[in-house]
Amino acid sequence: MMHTNPGYQPHSYQGLLTVSKRMQQFMAKVEKVARTNASVLLRGETGTGKEMVARYIHRCSPRGVGAFSAVNCAALSGELMASELFGHKKGAFTGATHDRRGLLELTNGGSLFLDEIAEMPLDIQARLLRVLQDRCFTPLGSSQLMTTDIRLISATHQSLRKRVAEGAFREDLMYRVRVIPMFLPKLVERGEDLSMLIWHFIDRFNAISERRIESIDSKAWNALMSYEWPGNVRELSNVIEYCHAIGDGSVLLFDDLNPDLKGEGPADEQLYFDDENERDQILELLRRYRGRKLEVAQKLGISRATLWRKLKLYGID
Numbered sequence: 001m002m003h004t005n006p007g008y009q010p011h012s013y014q015g016l017l018t019v020s021k022r023m024q025q026f027m028a029k030v031e032k033v034a035r036t037n038a039s040v041l042l043r044g045e046t047g048t049g050k051e052m053v054a055r056y057i058h059r060c061s062p063r064g065v066g067a068f069s070a071v072n073c074a075a076l077s078g079e080l081m082a083s084e085l086f087g088h089k090k091g092a093f094t095g096a097t098h099d100r101r102g103l104l105e106l107t108n109g110g111s112l113f114l115d116e117i118a119e120m121p122l123d124i125q126a127r128l129l130r131v132l133q134d135r136c137f138t139p140l141g142s143s144q145l146m147t148t149d150i151r152l153i154s155a156t157h158q159s160l161r162k163r164v165a166e167g168a169f170r171e172d173l174m175y176r177v178r179v180i181p182m183f184l185p186k187l188v189e190r191g192e193d194l195s196m197l198i199w200h201f202i203d204r205f206n207a208i209s210e211r212r213i214e215s216i217d218s219k220a221w222n223a224l225m226s227y228e229w230p231g232n233v234r235e236l237s238n239v240i241e242y243c244h245a246i247g248d249g250s251v252l253l254f255d256d257l258n259p260d261l262k263g264e265g266p267a268d269e270q271l272y273f274d275d276e277n278e279r280d281q282i283l284e285l286l287r288r289y290r291g292r293k294l295e296v297a298q299k300l301g302i303s304r305a306t307l308w309r310k311l312k313l314y315g316i317d
């Protein structure tokens with residue numbers, strides 16, 4: 001049996017598509033919360049759309065005309081993150097050759113999105129707490145007290161309470177950032193969203209390539225339907241892009257699917273790390289861990305900051 005596009009008419013929340021009741025209820029709550037000024041903490045697995053929701057909250061809020069800035073706390077070293085958020089004076093640290101305005105200043109009147117907030121270093125947590133309590137901060141290397149009015153939207157895939165118990169997250173900050181906690185359901189918990197998004201991404205890749213997929217054979221369909229989707233919507237988009245590129249003709253076949261979907265994921269072979277294939281190894285691990293840099297760094301036995309530098313070095317986005 002072949003599966004064809006039943007012609008879904010999804011709701012679109014500025015590009016966040018869904019046909020699921022549960023998601024529509026979630027988004028109704030999001031719209032309500034957006035009208036307030038409260039700090040929101042978005043919980044959800046990687047690729048569930050936390051950043052999209054954060055942008056949507058901003059756009060629907062009274063601050064929607066103001067700036068929206070996003071910082072990934074897992075991707076920056078402590079010093080870079082501090083300088084990104086608070087700004088710095090020329091000479092504040094080695095490499096600070098110019099004054100730089102921080103996002104707290106640039107986002108004044110807007111919303112600041114802190115992704116992977118559970119990974120924020122403790123010293124920056126202390127500074128952020130002050131911003132949330134007193135609305136003021138001092139740029140690195142400066143003695144000038146600045147004020148700012150930002151709305152905080154944060155996201156995490158791990159429990160902040162657990163991070164507090166581990167001594168890695170300040171309890172006082174936890175209460176400030178998760179005034180309104182919101183849990184984004186996993187892709188597999190969104191009913192027909194999986195099928196709808198499969199066709200959505202097929203249409204998208206049909207539109208930009210020579211190949212036009214019009215149907216999916218039942219073996220491939222069953223594999224798509226029974227997979228867990230740990231990387232959620234991002235992984236789905238990648239998988240469809242992969243099969244679109246790898247196969248031919250108007251039918252998506254089981255053979256076109258990538259190894260994860262076919263249940264033949266790569267063996268956990270011993271890793272060795274040398275300069276020549278370093279870039280390829282990093283790319284492969286990013287794919288295997290679905291972009292979770294912390295796990296990639298752990299696998300390679302290097303720090304997150306080192307991994308970040310290597311990504312920059314090799315031009316990996």
Ligand SMILES: Nc1ncnc2c1ncn2[C@@H]1O[C@H](COP(=O)(O)OP(=O)(O)OP(=O)(O)O)[C@@H](O)[C@H]1O
Nearest residue numbers: 015016017018045046047048049050051052233234
């Ligand atoms: N419901 C949706 N409809 C269409 N595209 C979506 C939807 N949800 C997510 N996406 C797409 O999937 C990708 C991942 O979304 P996003 O970056 O918002 O996820 P995230 O939860 O913030 O991920 P991470 O935790 O890894 O940072 C993006 O390219 C986004 O456009």
